Amino acid sequence: MSDGPPRPPVRVALAEWVTDLPREPGLAYEPKFDGHRMVIFRQSGDVVLQARSGRIVTSAFPDLVAAARALPPGTVLDGEVVVWTGGRTDFAAVQGRAAATPGRAPGLARRLPASYAAFDLLAADGEDLRTARYDRRRARLVELLDKVEPPIQAVPATTDPDLALTWYETLPRIGVEGLVVKRLDQPYRGGRRAWRKLRHTRTRDAVVVGYTGAPERPNALVLVVPDDDTPFVSSPLPAALRARAGAVLRRLPPGGEPGSAVAPGLGEVAYQGVPPALTVEVATGTTRHGVVAVLRLKDA
CATH class of the missing domain: 3.30.470.30 (DNA ligase/mRNA capping enzyme)
Structure with missing residues (x-):
């Protein structure tokens, strides 16, 4: 010691x-x-x-x-x-x-x-x-x-x-x-x-702290998971989730700041921040090395 x-x-x-x-x-x-x-x-x-x-x-x-x-x-x-x-x-x-x-x-x-x-x-x-x-x-x-x-x-x-x-x-x-x-x-x-x-499972919850693309139909969500405060970018959203995520994002209060986060295969990308009020379920991967897919929006 x-x-x-x-x-x-x-x-x-x-x-x-x-x-x-x-x-x-x-x-x-x-x-x-x-x-x-x-x-x-x-x-x-x-x-x-x-x-x-x-x-x-x-x-x-x-x-x-x-x-x-x-x-x-x-x-x-x-x-x-x-x-x-x-x-x-x-x-x-x-x-x-x-x-x-x-x-x-x-x-x-x-x-x-x-x-x-x-x-x-x-x-x-x-x-x-x-x-x-x-x-x-x-x-x-x-x-x-x-x-x-x-x-x-x-x-x-x-x-x-x-x-x-x-x-x-x-x-x-x-x-x-x-x-x-x-x-x-x-x-x-x-x-x-x-x-x-x-x-317990091969899925986990994450909190949305931002998005890439247009707010009406975001390309991907920027997420934070428990035990790791570093934001990361999800894999591209399926079409149905893009529409639903856009509808939810429009209801969030203002207050998010622009930032940058790592997207698999792309490196650092810019994103628009949102207040951390939306939870999603994601497929397992690691926030620092793997692709993370959004499966569904929760409480939305």
């Missing part, structure tokens, strides 16, 4: 997808919440919040900044921000929170308060813990957060694969999309897919 806590930005640890529950000895299992990846830095002076991409999002979450001041200085947490609506996590709501301007953020915090599910401890008491084993980091995380009130809490974890399977089968109704599996002896490996992730 090195001296001094890590400072923003840090590269976060990643997970590769698996299709079956790993059961070899020496594993821990955590529920995977449908939220927005965030690293909390409790520094000596104040709090800094970092998204997975490295973007600083402190001003968008004043409620979490206030809660994180209860952490001891020199603490760095990795975890997931979630917003609960109707008894389940709401990714569109949390993406709206993440995109809020400083002027709108306090009002959104009152209407859609955020919770933070911490799943790793990168530093404590000013000491960098990333080279420590997961089980030691986990024990210190639980001990530290036992002294902290919600909305910052540790995610559940177990070494019992049968209990993990029960979580996997019963928790989707509240917005848990699967499990993350970690080796007990594993250090924290930022930027590497050293963890494993088991999801």
Whole structure:
């Protein structure tokens, strides 16, 4: 372990997808919440919040900044921000929170308060813990957060694969999309897919943050998925979806800003932003490397 806590930005640890529950000895299992990846830095002076991409999002979450001041200085947490609506996590709501301007953020915090599910401890008491084993980091995380009130809490974890399977089968109704599996002896490996992730289906939800082409019949949608705040461009929409998406986009309130995002095979392309109010179901792929096809619009 090195001296001094890590400072923003840090590269976060990643997970590769698996299709079956790993059961070899020496594993821990955590529920995977449908939220927005965030690293909390409790520094000596104040709090800094970092998204997975490295973007600083402190001003968008004043409620979490206030809660994180209860952490001891020199603490760095990795975890997931979630917003609960109707008894389940709401990714569109949390993406709206993440995109809020400083002027709108306090009002959104009152209407859609955020919770933070911490799943790793990168530093404590000013000491960098990333080279420590997961089980030691986990024990210190639980001990530290036992002294902290919600909305910052540790995610559940177990070494019992049968209990993990029960979580996997019963928790989707509240917005848990699967499990993350970690080796007990594993250090924290930022930027590497050293963890494993088991999801329920080959599809997932994404939030629309923009479009390419004409608003009446967009060519493609620009999307953000849980655990990754980097926008990406879908594959071209089928004709029927283009018409329906255009009808929905026309009903959205103004406020989106132009931007650029990666489109498979094309590189960076320009897009028109929209408020994050529309959720779509997409076929699996990875947001950074694969083609992602929009299957249907949800709640529209």
